Amino acid sequence: MSESSSARGVVAAATLVAALTVLPLLVALPGALSEGPARAVEYLFRPRIGNLLANTGMLMAVTVPASVVLGTAAAWLVERTALPGAAWWRTLLLAPLAVPSFVSAYAWVTVAPGLTGFAGAALVTTLAYYPFVFLPVAALLRALDPGDEEAARSLGLSPAAAVARTVLPRLRPALSGGALLVALHLLAEYGVLEMMRFQTFTTAIMQQYAVGFSDTSGSLLASVLVGLCLLALLLELIARGRRRVARLGPGTQRQAMPHALGAWTVPGLLFLGALVAGALVVPVASVARWLAAPGGWAGVFDGDLLATVLGTVTLAVLGAVAATAAALPGAWLLNRHHSGLPLVLERVTFVASSLPGIVIGLALVTLAVGWARPLYQTVGLTVLAYAILFIPRAMVSLRAGLAAAPPELSEVARSLGARGSGTLVRVVLPLMAPSVLTGLVLVALAVGTELTATLLLAPTGTETLALSFWREASQLDYAAAAPYAAAMIALSAPLTLLLRRQILEEK
Amino acid sequence: MTELRIRAVTAGYGRDAVLESVDLTVPEGTTTAVLGGSGSGKTTLLRLIAGFLRPSGGEVSVGGRTVAGPGVWVPPERRGVGYVRQEGGLFPHLSVAGNIAFGLPWPRRRHRARVLELLDLVGLPASMADRCPDQLSGGQQQRVALARALAPRPGLILLDEPFSALDSGLRAATREATARALRAAGATAVLVTHDQGEALSFADEVAILGAGRFRQVGRPAEVYREPVDAEVAGFLGDAVLLDGIASGGAVSCVLGSLPVQEGVPDGHVLVMVRPEQIALTPAGGGHLDATVRAVSYFGHDAIVELDGIGDGIGSAPSGTVVARVLGQDAPRSAERVGLSVAGPVRAFPVGPSVARPLSGTAAR
Numbered sequence: 001m002s003e004s005s006s007a008r009g010v011v012a013a014a015t016l017v018a019a020l021t022v023l024p025l026l027v028a029l030p031g032a033l034s035e036g037p038a039r040a041v042e043y044l045f046r047p048r049i050g051n052l053l054a055n056t057g058m059l060m061a062v063t064v065p066a067s068v069v070l071g072t073a074a075a076w077l078v079e080r081t082a083l084p085g086a087a088w089w090r091t092l093l094l095a096p097l098a099v100p101s102f103v104s105a106y107a108w109v110t111v112a113p114g115l116t117g118f119a120g121a122a123l124v125t126t127l128a129y130y131p132f133v134f135l136p137v138a139a140l141l142r143a144l145d146p147g148d149e150e151a152a153r154s155l156g157l158s159p160a161a162a163v164a165r166t167v168l169p170r171l172r173p174a175l176s177g178g179a180l181l182v183a184l185h186l187l188a189e190y191g192v193l194e195m196m197r198f199q200t201f202t203t204a205i206m207q208q209y210a211v212g213f214s215d216t217s218g219s220l221l222a223s224v225l226v227g228l229c230l231l232a233l234l235l236e237l238i239a240r241g242r243r244r245v246a247r248l249g250p251g252t253q254r255q256a257m258p259h260a261l262g263a264w265t266v267p268g269l270l271f272l273g274a275l276v277a278g279a280l281v282v283p284v285a286s287v288a289r290w291l292a293a294p295g296g297w298a299g300v301f302d303g304d305l306l307a308t309v310l311g312t313v314t315l316a317v318l319g320a321v322a323a324t325a326a327a328l329p330g331a332w333l334l335n336r337h338h339s340g341l342p343l344v345l346e347r348v349t350f351v352a353s354s355l356p357g358i359v360i361g362l363a364l365v366t367l368a369v370g371w372a373r374p375l376y377q378t379v380g381l382t383v384l385a386y387a388i389l390f391i392p393r394a395m396v397s398l399r400a401g402l403a404a405a406p407p408e409l410s411e412v413a414r415s416l417g418a419r420g421s422g423t424l425v426r427v428v429l430p431l432m433a434p435s436v437l438t439g440l441v442l443v444a445l446a447v448g449t450e451l452t453a454t455l456l457l458a459p460t461g462t463e464t465l466a467l468s469f470w471r472e473a474s475q476l477d478y479a480a481a482a483p484y485a486a487a488m489i490a491l492s493a494p495l496t497l498l499l500r501r502q503i504l505e506e507k
Numbered sequence: 508m509t510e511l512r513i514r515a516v517t518a519g520y521g522r523d524a525v526l527e528s529v530d531l532t533v534p535e536g537t538t539t540a541v542l543g544g545s546g547s548g549k550t551t552l553l554r555l556i557a558g559f560l561r562p563s564g565g566e567v568s569v570g571g572r573t574v575a576g577p578g579v580w581v582p583p584e585r586r587g588v589g590y591v592r593q594e595g596g597l598f599p600h601l602s603v604a605g606n607i608a609f610g611l612p613w614p615r616r617r618h619r620a621r622v623l624e625l626l627d628l629v630g631l632p633a634s635m636a637d638r639c640p641d642q643l644s645g646g647q648q649q650r651v652a653l654a655r656a657l658a659p660r661p662g663l664i665l666l667d668e669p670f671s672a673l674d675s676g677l678r679a680a681t682r683e684a685t686a687r688a689l690r691a692a693g694a695t696a697v698l699v700t701h702d703q704g705e706a707l708s709f710a711d712e713v714a715i716l717g718a719g720r721f722r723q724v725g726r727p728a729e730v731y732r733e734p735v736d737a738e739v740a741g742f743l744g745d746a747v748l749l750d751g752i753a754s755g756g757a758v759s760c761v762l763g764s765l766p767v768q769e770g771v772p773d774g775h776v777l778v779m780v781r782p783e784q785i786a787l788t789p790a791g792g793g794h795l796d797a798t799v800r801a802v803s804y805f806g807h808d809a810i811v812e813l814d815g816i817g818d819g820i821g822s823a824p825s826g827t828v829v830a831r832v833l834g835q836d837a838p839r840s841a842e843r844v845g846l847s848v849a850g851p852v853r854a855f856p857v858g859p860s861v862a863r864p865l866s867g868t869a870a871r
Binding site: 412426430 | 557558559582583584585586587588589590592594596598599600609610655656658659
């Protein structure tokens with residue numbers, strides 16, 4: 001029957017994608033051991049590696065909990081209290097997602113030149129990453145039935161105890177998922193840390209690469225980084241817990257009755273105001289200031305900016321299409337059977353994609369230099385890296401799209417006489433289109449502000465907004481960097497609105 | 508000719524057979540209700556007929572045309588079989604009119620006349636045509652789903668528990684509208700349900716499905732009054748089951764000597780009495796007296812649990828004797844009442860090993 005053979009085709013395609021995402025690592029990482037394990041051990045057990053490990057650990061120990069606390073507190077204030085202006089706060093608190101973290105770092109460096117090293121790194125990364133916690137927690141708080149809290153109150157619990165025993169346990173997946181995102185982004189962070197002159201594995205790999213492409217030491221550092229990422233994934237798996245959190249029973253969900261803040265209203269407003277000031281106002285104002293400075297605004301009318309925008313858009317579109325196409329077979333399988341091989345393939349792809357851009361980039365460079373020289377420094381290889389990095393983003397949207405077009409509706413269409421192709425055109429595609437478009441936009445925006453893999457892989461002469469910004473900012477020409485920063489913020493701004501609409505308003 | 512015939516059909520998912528050698532004939536223009544508990548294979552049966560599942564053996568024919576069988580497979584879109592599922596399954600991106608016209612050939616999709624005709628058929632106002640599915644109530648969605656299924660004039664309509672997601676008031680109204688629309692369209696229909704009242708009231712024939720095969724197929728009154736065994740009897744409605752001994756057209760049990768339906772051999776039997784066959788009278792006015800243990804009052808009627816029936820022989824193996832009376836006639840708890848049994852009762856022969864020793868003690 002054609003159905004089962006097409007299903008086999010999809011399984012094969014999904015397997016191919018999973019293999020492709022893992023291949024660079026499987027080929028490149030053994031390079032770390034090419035000079036023998038003894039040499040590897042000797043290299044790894046040097047004080048310098050210890051330093052890097054301590055720095056990375058310190059940053060994680062501050063930024064991850066700080067992001068979780070700030071993100072959760074902000075989400076609680078906005079979603080469950082009577083704080084004035086919740087709709088505005090929601091937008092303002094998500095808006096920092098539109099500011100690439102390295103732009104935020106540049107802004108802070110120019111505002112407070114003394115703020116470098118650990119303190120600067122921790123401050124900027126926390127301000128840049130707390131939305132990763134805010135977003136899922138706020139979405140979950142909205143989705144949680146306030147009836148649970150009311151039931152706890154009626155069983156004699158105080159308001160605080162009711163929250164602690166009914167809401168907090170169910171926030172666990174959002175908290176652990178958000179914390180994981182913060183941790184993975186920290187491990188992958190290059191721009192902020194370089195600007196703050198704070199050394200971690202990622203910055204060390206980048207410097208190693210800039211000094212001269214050395215297969216072994218770069219691969220060794222990358223292996224440690226991969227190990228740390230896997231550790232973060234494992235910790236999240238444990239922290240998330242095994243219990244399923246599902247809403248039981250039918251019935252319409254009611255609006256939560258907001259908690260009155262009383263005397264705490266002003267401190268609450270001040271807290272949110274400070275968060276927005278640090279994460280959004282400082283970067284935007286600083287970029288605006290440099291834009292107005294001599295040599296800043298001029299760049300906007302310069303042909304360079306337009307060419308760079310075009311180059312960025314080209315890469316972004318290619319990357320978005322590649323990632324979405326690569327995610328499609330896996331998403332289709334997962335929506336039909338959420339177990340067995342599809343789940344394994346999804347996990348494999350997810351793990352590969354959660355590795356830092358620098359590791360993927362380094363692996364692809366090693367692969368190209370060693371086995372496929374003509375691919376080195378081509379757009380094709382760059383787009384492949386984007387696809388590997390951003391498959392999960394495309395996957396989330398595709399699965400939402402497929403869920404909007406359940407097999408039952410296809411069955412109904414067929415029982416009404418529509419053939420397979422007719423069902424696809426008249427039912428499946430119209431229902432999927434909004435989510436697929438969202439996925440494409442999400443990936444395109446990520447590609448547009450991607451820095452590290454692009455630095456490593458893009459063909460010489462490629463201009464993207466992130467690369468051009470980075471070149472000017474590295475040469476401390478802050479005014480010349482400003483137009484690129486402004487363009488990145490402007491292009492990413494719709495992302496905020498998109499996420500806000502998708503996650504916080506749809507019910 | 509749109510008679511549905513199912514011959515020796517076996518089907519399942521993976522290795523487990525859900526349906527084993529099932530036969531069913533639904534005559535043209537009639538409705539058959541397939542009644543079964545969850546996991547009995549009801550939905551599997553419908554998916555087989557619609558063409559979403561292949562039988563591993565046997566044959567399905569619609570209107571004399573074999574659509575599934577050895578070497579024959581007609582895909583769902585070419586079977587001319589309409590399908591209405593439990594949750595309606597309206598296309599969320601299309602208006603009501605777009606949904607109803609979905610199955611029409613494209614030159615006719617824009618014609619309003621057919622859409623309005625179908626809306627009228629299912630009892631919805633023409634003003635609904637331009638609404639979105641999410642602006643409709645559950646009952647309205649089901650009616651639109653039915654109109655959509657009827658639009659291409661299928662010979663056969665399959666209804667997969669279409670009323671069970673609706674609340675009770677809406678359920679009755681939607682059921683009546685559906686029955687009317689099906690009659691007006693002259694369609695053959697198969698309704699799958701787990702609600703025996705729905706099956707008995709909606710269909711020309713009721714087929715009771717259990718453990719992968721049909722236990723009994725017949726007209727509603729026939730299967731209700733003459734179920735093939737105690738299990739089917741219980742599935743179709745409340746039943747009082749009593750040990751008894753049949754001999755010469757009568758059966759003696761705790762309720763006394765009662766006339767029995769034909770064809771019961773003499774010997775140990777399980778007597779089945781419907782609660783509404785037991786009439787209550789003032790104490791001393793019936794065949795025997797009993798004490799009211801509890802009353803469940805439903806307004807239009809009441810279920811009365813009876814105790815202290817001591818004059819007969821045998822016992823009530825599955826609990827107590829209950830009577831269904833009009834709500835206005837419900838006695839009070841602990842009251843002494845008389846009772847009499849109307850009409851012949853049903854009895855199922857039991858093997859000697861199953862029969863329990865007769866006792867002279869009171870029921871329960």
